[in-house]
Amino acid sequence: MWRGRLSPHSFDPAAELAELGKQVDVDSGAVVTFTGLARGRSAAGGEVRTLFLQHHPRLTQRSLDEIAAAAFERFAVTAIEVVHRAGTIAPGEAIVWVAAAAAHRRAAFDAADYLMDRLKTEAMFWKREDGPDGSTWIEPTGQDHLERARWE
Amino acid sequence: MNVRLYGQLTTVLGEEVRLELADAPCSIGELRAALAERHPEVAGDILSPRVRACVGDTIVGEDYVLDGADTVEFLPPVSGG
Numbered sequence: 001m002w003r004g005r006l007s008p009h010s011f012d013p014a015a016e017l018a019e020l021g022k023q024v025d026v027d028s029g030a031v032v033t034f035t036g037l038a039r040g041r042s043a044a045g046g047e048v049r050t051l052f053l054q055h056h057p058r059l060t061q062r063s064l065d066e067i068a069a070a071a072f073e074r075f076a077v078t079a080i081e082v083v084h085r086a087g088t089i090a091p092g093e094a095i096v097w098v099a100a101a102a103a104h105r106r107a108a109f110d111a112a113d114y115l116m117d118r119l120k121t122e123a124m125f126w127k128r129e130d131g132p133d134g135s136t137w138i139e140p141t142g143q144d145h146l147e148r149a150r151w152e
Numbered sequence: 153m154n155v156r157l158y159g160q161l162t163t164v165l166g167e168e169v170r171l172e173l174a175d176a177p178c179s180i181g182e183l184r185a186a187l188a189e190r191h192p193e194v195a196g197d198i199l200s201p202r203v204r205a206c207v208g209d210t211i212v213g214e215d216y217v218l219d220g221a222d223t224v225e226f227l228p229p230v231s232g233g
Contacts, residue, residue: 036233054158056227058209063230084232096233116233123232126159137160140231 002072002080004064006055008087013097020081020099028078028101032108034116040091047131048091054126055086063124067115075111077102082115084123114151121148153218155187159228161203164194180205181214183224203228 001023013035024031038051064082072080079101089095096119100111120140127138140148153176155169173186184205188195197203204211206225207218218224 053232054162056158056225059206062209063232120231120233122230124227124230125232126228127231128159135163137163137228138231139229144231 001078002068004061004068004082005084006061006064007083007085010089010093011083011085011097013083013094016081016083016097017099020079020101024079024101027103029103030105030108031099031101032105032112033097033099034112035094036096036116038089038091038093038095042129042131042136046129046133048129049132050130051089051091051095052128052130053086053089053095054128056124060086060124063122064119067118067122070118071100071111071115074114075100075102076104076107077111080111080115082119084119084125086125117144117148117151120144153183153221154223155183156223156225158226159230161194161197161226161228165191177217177219179214180207180212180216180218180224183218184214197228198226200228 017033040048042048064084068080068082077100081099083097085095098112098115100108102108121144129136129138153171153173155171157165157167171187184198187198204227206227207216207221
């Protein structure tokens, strides 16, 4: 079971986890989750008042599906879930939530790690930080690409 | 031709630009050159090989000929998470 969901509105990671808990089967002995939050400060140290995530009307959902399906295929997991925000996000709000359920913990940790490395560099979003000093479009860093390359 | 833009490319031109082309059909490479000529302020981005072209939800190369397509999208590098 895998699922990728594009959320135009705020979502609650705790509610997502509770929902997943109802669906995982009795063979699942491990659930790993990761929540990415919008920061109130840019990498350069400036104040960020909102984060804006532009998305493509079809290709963004397709990219979430492709990444979730690839994780499900690659690791010995029983469930993969990805929820990703689009639109305007306030500091402290969740941008992304991933979950991996598996019989044993290692596959669940690895799958969650893999999901995030691919989402950072391949999920079809364009990210802009808006603050009192102006707006800046953010691209993946060299470190993001290095971390993605670990899975080649 | 409708051109839809994303990310950094929207800063100057907005999300959609209408471009009347004298020579149709043209290739993606020629469309980029025409856009860069009419909007020199975004030439660096629009001509960058890091910005992919997309027609009908499929990434296409520079030689792709826009015969019958009415919309082209330009996609700068993406970043989720």
